[in-house]
Every structure is written in C-alpha cells, then in structure tokens.
Amino acid sequence: MRKLSALLSTGLMAGALLTTTAAAHAAPAVTTVITQDVSDVDSTEPKPATAHCPPGMVVTGGGFSTATGVGNDGSVVMDELIIRDTFVTGTAYEDANGTSxxxxxxxxxxxxxPLPGYEIKLGRSTTLGSEHEKPAVATCSPGKVVVGGGFAVTGAAGDVVVDELLPTRTQVFTKAFEGKAGTTKNWFLDAYAVCAFEPQGWEIVSKGGPIDSFAKMTSFECPVGKRVLGPMFDLTGSLGQAHMMSLLPSDFPDHEVSLGALEDDDGTPNSWGLNNWQVCAN
Structure with a gap:
C-alpha cells in the first residue's frame, strides 16, 4: 500500500510538473492598442505619415486612409506601408492624372x-524593370507564424497600384500593377511579414465581397474574444484599375477592420472584388 501511495504521489507530482512546464511555455494572451498619425491636408505630394507605438510595445500590423480631407476622387495611391519594430510609415502619391x-x-x-520570437522579414520582387505586374513574398523563420504585414513600392511614385496584402500561416504575399497610364520607370515591390511564435488563439479569417464595377466598402470582425493583430486585403479582377482607399483596424469595442476601395478617376468596366483578411489572436 505504501508503494502504491508513493507511486501515486510521484505520478501526481510528475503530472503537476508537466502541467507547470507546459503553462510556462504557453503563448501569453496579447494586449493591443492602435495609434495613428495624420499628414498635412493640401494638394501637394508625396504625403508621408508615421504612427509610433507606446513604449514597451511592438508593431504587428498597420493601416491607412487616403480619404483624409475631401480630395480622394480616385487620384491618390498608397505607395507604401512600411513596418518597423516600433512604428509604421506610410506614403501616398497622386496618380498620373493628379488632382487639384x-x-x-x-x-x-x-x-x-511583446511577442515571443518577434521578427520582421522582408521579401523583394525578383525583377527591377518596367513590368506591368510584380509579386513579392516575405517568409517567416521556421517555427514562426505570420501576425501581420506591409508593403512598399520603390521607384514608381504613384504610377503603380498595390493590389493585395495576403497572409498565410508562414508567408505574406503582395502584388502590384502599373496603373492605367503605365510607366517607363524601373520599380520594385517589397513585402513585409511580421512573425512570432504562435500566439494564443491565433487564426486567419477572411470575408469576400461582391464582384461588380462599383466603389466598395466592407467591414469584418475577429471572432468573439479575439483582437486584430494584422489587417490585410486583396483586390480581385481590377488589374491596376482600382486601388485601396482605406485599411482601418479598430481595437474597441469590436476589433473589426474596415476596407474601402475606389476605381481610378476614369473608372473601369472590369468586374472586381474587395476581400477582407485579418490575423487575429486572444
């Protein structure tokens, strides 16, 4: 009986030790806040803005709106949403036609x-030329998952439209097209993947939108109890004739992301769609 009691006691202690060890390595729940910065409002370009995180926090994703003021009639293009450890920088340009x-x-x-294993990875398009379309892919280190992403076009200054920012478990895909006027400039595209060891409750969710030839707005929430880490998007079928107007994450009360997209200022007969993608966690 003493041996059985001793074995049971040892087993219970071992079970407690395993439970404690597992808990010690479990991903902690995350706390998020969203900050913003607003550029000047006038008819000059380019327009940059930089949003900084509070001390002790890190960037997981970013958002933007080119509808600040009253001037975005389809003539303003978001050129970059660059992700850094503690801040996000974005720049917008007028397109080839400009606007007054x-x-x-x-x-x-x-x-x-802070997220365990936090890192930012960069992936660049393989060509530097005036091709009509370029993709770029950023890949997390082994054992890590995507929590957010960003993009940057270099060398086109408003003549190129970023068409998608898509997450998978371990990669961020982005794609850009030359706009309606094309360009002879040599340009390239960067994708940013924000990565970490898998946070508690991590998942990718998405919502498709209608396919037609009209301006579009859509919103979508993370599942109940989860918060947005990485807001993302993709346009389908527009092929450079529509572009993102807004990618707006919200942290209270519903942790939703609102998207808006416009056709360029002379429109397109193409039927196109706008899809909402989010990386969420507890």
Missing part, C-alpha cells in the same frame, strides 16, 4: 505587448 483637390493620408500602427 486637398487630400491627406492617415497611417495607423497596430501595437502589441
């Missing part, structure tokens, strides 16, 4: 308590 209206850009940073 006053416009501005808002840039947002989704900030989180």
């Amino acid at each position: 209206k006053n416009w501005g850009v808002t840039v947002m940073a989704v900030c989180s308590t």
Whole structure:
C-alpha cells in the first residue's frame, strides 16, 4: 500500500510538473492598442505619415486612409506601408492624372505587448524593370507564424497600384500593377511579414465581397474574444484599375477592420472584388 501511495504521489507530482512546464511555455494572451498619425491636408505630394507605438510595445500590423480631407476622387495611391519594430510609415502619391483637390493620408500602427520570437522579414520582387505586374513574398523563420504585414513600392511614385496584402500561416504575399497610364520607370515591390511564435488563439479569417464595377466598402470582425493583430486585403479582377482607399483596424469595442476601395478617376468596366483578411489572436 505504501508503494502504491508513493507511486501515486510521484505520478501526481510528475503530472503537476508537466502541467507547470507546459503553462510556462504557453503563448501569453496579447494586449493591443492602435495609434495613428495624420499628414498635412493640401494638394501637394508625396504625403508621408508615421504612427509610433507606446513604449514597451511592438508593431504587428498597420493601416491607412487616403480619404483624409475631401480630395480622394480616385487620384491618390498608397505607395507604401512600411513596418518597423516600433512604428509604421506610410506614403501616398497622386496618380498620373493628379488632382487639384486637398487630400491627406492617415497611417495607423497596430501595437502589441511583446511577442515571443518577434521578427520582421522582408521579401523583394525578383525583377527591377518596367513590368506591368510584380509579386513579392516575405517568409517567416521556421517555427514562426505570420501576425501581420506591409508593403512598399520603390521607384514608381504613384504610377503603380498595390493590389493585395495576403497572409498565410508562414508567408505574406503582395502584388502590384502599373496603373492605367503605365510607366517607363524601373520599380520594385517589397513585402513585409511580421512573425512570432504562435500566439494564443491565433487564426486567419477572411470575408469576400461582391464582384461588380462599383466603389466598395466592407467591414469584418475577429471572432468573439479575439483582437486584430494584422489587417490585410486583396483586390480581385481590377488589374491596376482600382486601388485601396482605406485599411482601418479598430481595437474597441469590436476589433473589426474596415476596407474601402475606389476605381481610378476614369473608372473601369472590369468586374472586381474587395476581400477582407485579418490575423487575429486572444
């Protein structure tokens, strides 16, 4: 009986030790806040803005709006949403036709308590030329998952439209097209993947939208109890004739992301769609 009691006691202690060890390595729940910065509102370009995280927090994703002011009539293009450890920088340009209206850009940073294994990875398009379309892919280190992403076009200054920012478990895909006027400039595209060891409750969710030839707005929430880490998007079928107007994450009360997209200022007969993608966690 003593041996059985001793074995049971040892087994219970071992079970407690295993439970404690597992708990010690379990991903902690995250706390997020969203910050923003607003550019000047006038009819000059380019327009940059930089949103900084509070001390002790890191960037997991970003957002933007080119509808700040009243001037975005389809003539303003978001050129970059660059992700850094503690801030997000975005820049917008007028397209080839330009506009005399006053416009501005808002840039947002989704900030989180530090995540174990946090890193930012860069992937660049393989060509530097005047090709009509370029993809770029950023890949997380082994054992890590995507929590957010960003993009940057270099060398086109408003003549190129970013068409998608798509997450998978371990990669961020982005794609850009030359706009309606094309360009002879040599340009390239960067994708940013924000990565970490898998946070508690991590998942990718998405919502498709209608396919037609009209301006579009859509919103979508993370599942109940989860918060947005990485807001993302993709346009389908527009092929450079429509572009993102807004990618707006919200941290209270519903942790939703709102998207808006416009056709360029002379429109397109193409039927196209706008899809909402989010990386969420507890």
